Amino acid sequence: MPHWLQLMANSLGSLLWAGLLFTIPLTLLSFALGLTLGLLTAIARLFGPPPVVAAARFYVWVIRGTPLLVQLFVIFYGLPSLGILLDAFPAALIGFTLSIGAYTSEIIRAVISSVPKGQWEAAYSIGMSWRQAMTRTILPQASRVAVPPLSNTFISLVKDTSLAAAITVPELFQAAQRIVAATYEPLILYIQAALIYLALSSVLSALQVRLERRFARYGGMLEART
Numbered sequence: 001m002p003h004w005l006q007l008m009a010n011s012l013g014s015l016l017w018a019g020l021l022f023t024i025p026l027t028l029l030s031f032a033l034g035l036t037l038g039l040l041t042a043i044a045r046l047f048g049p050p051p052v053v054a055a056a057r058f059y060v061w062v063i064r065g066t067p068l069l070v071q072l073f074v075i076f077y078g079l080p081s082l083g084i085l086l087d088a089f090p091a092a093l094i095g096f097t098l099s100i101g102a103y104t105s106e107i108i109r110a111v112i113s114s115v116p117k118g119q120w121e122a123a124y125s126i127g128m129s130w131r132q133a134m135t136r137t138i139l140p141q142a143s144r145v146a147v148p149p150l151s152n153t154f155i156s157l158v159k160d161t162s163l164a165a166a167i168t169v170p171e172l173f174q175a176a177q178r179i180v181a182a183t184y185e186p187l188i189l190y191i192q193a194a195l196i197y198l199a200l201s202s203v204l205s206a207l208q209v210r211l212e213r214r215f216a217r218y219g220g221m222l223e224a225r226t
Helices: 003-047 050-065 068-082 088-114 117-125 130-167 172-183 186-225
Strands: none
Touching: 003 050, 003 088, 003 130, 003 172, 003 186, 050 088, 068 088, 068 130, 088 130, 117 130, 130 172, 130 186, 172 186
């Protein structure tokens, strides 16, 4: 067996284990929390009072206008100057959640705004409250439009978790770095890590296509009924 293939075979288990223990949980938790934060931020910007709208806009402006890596460094290396000490994984989780929250809030705000005003009027005409109209009428329609951009955001997040290696989270990419430090074979190990990320992204892209088709069929059924 060639040397490079033997090296990749020997390191595969360590890389996959790091992905299973850290990369995947960090991705799922960050996206779930960020999506919740994005929904709340979008609703605040659309329907909140002026001070809340201003605060939401400021948050989105700061997060979208600064690099994610810098945000992670501020949280992990900067906050200890204020007496706030965080372990690497929670710091990464906070950083990715804030980033996803800002970007998904813009997606959600756009898709909610795209729902025709007549849908609100129809919901109110049958006695729905604002909350009922939002949860039963507006969000179900907006979710169909939001699936492609939110799916793309999720796939990007899988790759962005490699930045957590910079703040010592022992995820997939840092596992590759540690093996490189021991074997002095950066090209082989980094290509292997890239292939694993590529495989994950390809699987998620295929699932995205299926999800979009399912929502498209659901949307067609709704339009047929109306």
